[in-house]
Amino acid sequence: MDDLLTDDFDCADSDDELDTFRAMLAFEPALERWREAVAHEERGENMEALIWYTRALEGMRAGELPSSLRDHLAISGRRRVRWALGVELDSIDRFGTAGTVEQADRYLDGLDALREPELRGRQVEVWxxxxxAFARERWPVRITAESVTDYYREVERTxxxxxxxxxxxxxxxxxxAGQTGQGSDQRVSWPPARNQACWCGSGARYKRCCGGEVLAAEGELAWGPARLRAGAELAVCRV
Incomplete structure (x- = not known):
């Protein structure tokens, strides 16, 4: 049973949780329902997984604190599949841990704050x-080098x-987030001279980067949520 449990645990966000469930084998009915839910989630059958996660939590009322770590893990699974299905999170879900897909989605939503830079007192804020680079390292299948290039070219157009x-x-x-650490307030003048470093921080000369003549053409560049999230379905536990 331990081997089967290990196989079914890939979709959980923490490997440390496996040891906890091995210690909970006495909770056979709830454990079996949890394992069934995980199996469906691994296969991308999120609606079925939601049903089984909910069954594993039978008796728990909305707004009640989870009575055990077992409940917390089941709630976290329920939260993951509800998020994947696009179902609004409820008062039970808030006791669970956000999955990696939800964390990425929320981060990408935050990028929209500077998606279309606005002019304020001759000053423009950009990412x-x-x-x-941090976002690409953490979610490489969701943010590509091409989408980052598109972003700075669209800012140049603006x-x-x-x-x-x-x-x-x-x-x-x-x-x-209110944390003004290093690099959170770097300022550069625009436009730079053609042979100066580009304002975007690429390290290339302006004339060979965002200052290229190709940007003189009309048309919209495809940057934004849809562009950044290309391939998002390949993320962990996402179908």
């Missing part, structure tokens, strides 16, 4: 290269529409 001498402020997620 820093370090922030998007800067050209505004015109004049502007200040570009590079922001990080820490800044919006």
């Amino acid at each position: 820093s290269r370090s922030e998007l 800067l050209r529409r505004y015109g004049g001498d502007l200040t570009v402020v590079h922001r990080t997620a820490d800044f919006f």
Whole structure:
């Protein structure tokens, strides 16, 4: 049974939780329902998984604290599949741990804050290269190098529409969380000279980066949630 339990545990977010469930084999009915739920979730059968996770929590009322770690793990599984199904989270789900897909979704939603930079007092805020590099490292199938390039080119297009001498402020997620750490408030002047470093932080000269003539053409670049989330279904436990 331990081997089968190990096989069925891939969709849980923490390997440490496996040892906890091995110690809970006495809770046979709830454990079997949990294992059934995990098996469905692994196969991408999220609706069936939701039914079995809910059965594993029979007797628990909305708003009640989980009575055991076993309940907490079942709630976390229920939360994962409800999120994957697009079902609004309820008062029970808030006791569970957000899954990796939900965390990524919420982070990507936050990127929309600077999706279309606005001019405020001749100043424009954009995401820093370090922030998007962090995002790519953490969720490589959800944020691509091409989507990052598209983002800065779209910002360049916006800067050209505004015109004049502007200040570009590079922001990080820490800044919006109230943590003004290093790199959360870097400022550069726009436009730079053609042979100067590009304002976007790529390290390339402006004329060979965002200052290229190709941007003079009309049309919209495909940056945003749909572009950044290409391939999101390949993420852990997502179907």
